[in-house]
Amino acid sequence: MDKSEIKLHDAISHILFTEDQIKNRIFELAETINEDYKHKYPIFVGVLKGVFIFMADLLRKIDIECEVDFLAISNYSNGARKRGVVRLVKDLDIPIEGRHVLFIEDVIDTGLTLNYILRNLQERSPASLEVCTLFDKPTRRLIELPILYKGFDLPDKFVIGYGLDYNEQYRNIPYVGILKAEIFQQPVGNSIKLKQGL
Ligand code: IMP
Ligand code: MG
Numbered sequence: 001m002d003k004s005e006i007k008l009h010d011a012i013s014h015i016l017f018t019e020d021q022i023k024n025r026i027f028e029l030a031e032t033i034n035e036d037y038k039h040k041y042p043i044f045v046g047v048l049k050g051v052f053i054f055m056a057d058l059l060r061k062i063d064i065e066c067e068v069d070f071l072a073i074s075n076y077s078n079g080a081r082k083r084g085v086v087r088l089v090k091d092l093d094i095p096i097e098g099r100h101v102l103f104i105e106d107v108i109d110t111g112l113t114l115n116y117i118l119r120n121l122q123e124r125s126p127a128s129l130e131v132c133t134l135f136d137k138p139t140r141r142l143i144e145l146p147i148l149y150k151g152f153d154l155p156d157k158f159v160i161g162y163g164l165d166y167n168e169q170y171r172n173i174p175y176v177g178i179l180k181a182e183i184f185q186q187p188v189g190n191s192i193k194l195k196q197g198l
Contacts, residue, residue: 008170008172008173009173010180011160011166011169011170011173011179011180011183012160012161012173012177012178012179012180013177013178013179013180013181014177014178015175015176015177016152016154016155016159016176016177016178017152017162017175017176018175019174019175022057022134022151022162022175022176023057025134025151025152026054026057026058026061026134026151027061029058029132029149029151030058030061030062031061032149033058033062033102033132033149034061034062034063034064037064037066037100037102038064040100040128041064041065041066041067041099041100042064042066042067042099042100042101042102043066043067043068043069043094043096043099043100043101043102044058044059044062044066044067044068044069044102044104045068045069045070045071045092045096045101045102045103045104045121046068046069046070046071046103046104046105047070047071047072047073047105047113047117048070048071048072048090049072049163049165049171050106050107050163050164050165050171051104051105051106051163052163052171053162053163053171054104054106054134054162054163055068055104058104058132067094069092069093069094070090070092071088071090071091071092071117072088072089072090073086073087073088073089073113073117074086074087074089085116086113086116086117088120095124096121096124096126097124097125097126098125098126098127099126099127100126100127100128101121101126101128101129101130102130102131102132103117103118103121103129103130103131103132104132104133105131105132105133105134106133106134106135106162106163106164107133107134107135107136107137107154107159107164108131108133108135108136108137108141108145108147109137109140109141110140110141110142110143111141111142111143111144111145112142112143114131114145115143115145118131118145130146130148130149131145131146131147131148131149132147132148132149132150133147133149133150133151134150134151134152134162135151135152135153135154135159135164135176136150136151136152136153136154137153137154137155137156138153139155139156140156157178157179158178158179158184159176159177159178159179160173160176160177160179161173161174161175161176161177162174162175162176164176166179166183166184
């Protein structure tokens with residue numbers, strides 16, 4: 001199938017979470033985070049690009065003083081990715097030593113990427129380092145990770161929307177759904193080999 005023939009919403013075989021469901025869950029997460037971090041002046045750290053929509057919606061429900069920063073990473077290759085090795089293409093602007101860091105993630109799959117990033121951040125001696133993920137695929141996990149705040153569990157399927165992409169597309173779908181199998185199997189260009197912007 002030619003990609004240009006696929007309309008955005010036709011790429012979804014099944015909706016998992018509607019805009020309203022996501023919004024309500026984010027509100028609940030923000031209430032807990034507001035309480036837990038109220039006197040800590042935290043830094044919210046996200047990895048571009050997948051997290052940008054979640055970060056924007058969550059942060060607008062955070063009503064305590066805080067700072068926000070982003071990392072950008074790129075996979076070296078499929079082989080390196082399997083070992084969870086990533087390249088930092090944009091570092092944090094804010095020093096995190098002695099600060100309370102809440103790491104915000106869109107989806108945790110094997111956990112290898114996050115494990116690599118958390119080790120990198122931990123070396124900078126933050127006062128605390130916790131994880132908040134909107135989506136989790138617990139059945140795919142290869143490494144145990146401490147997740148303090150979680151939005152939803154996902155089945156072992158490739159999902160798109162709400163910031164999550166397939167080959168850089170579909171991030172702008174406002175809900176989350178399962179990508180149709182025929183699109184997922186479609187041959188992809190070199191971009192997938194050195195995929196930018198997880
Ligand atoms: P991990 O290292 O296997 O945990 O990879 C996590 C990263 O893979 C996420 O930050 C996403 O960029 C990407 N990813 C994993 N599952 C999905 C999915 O279902 N849809 C879109 N991206 C995904
Ligand atoms: Mg991500």
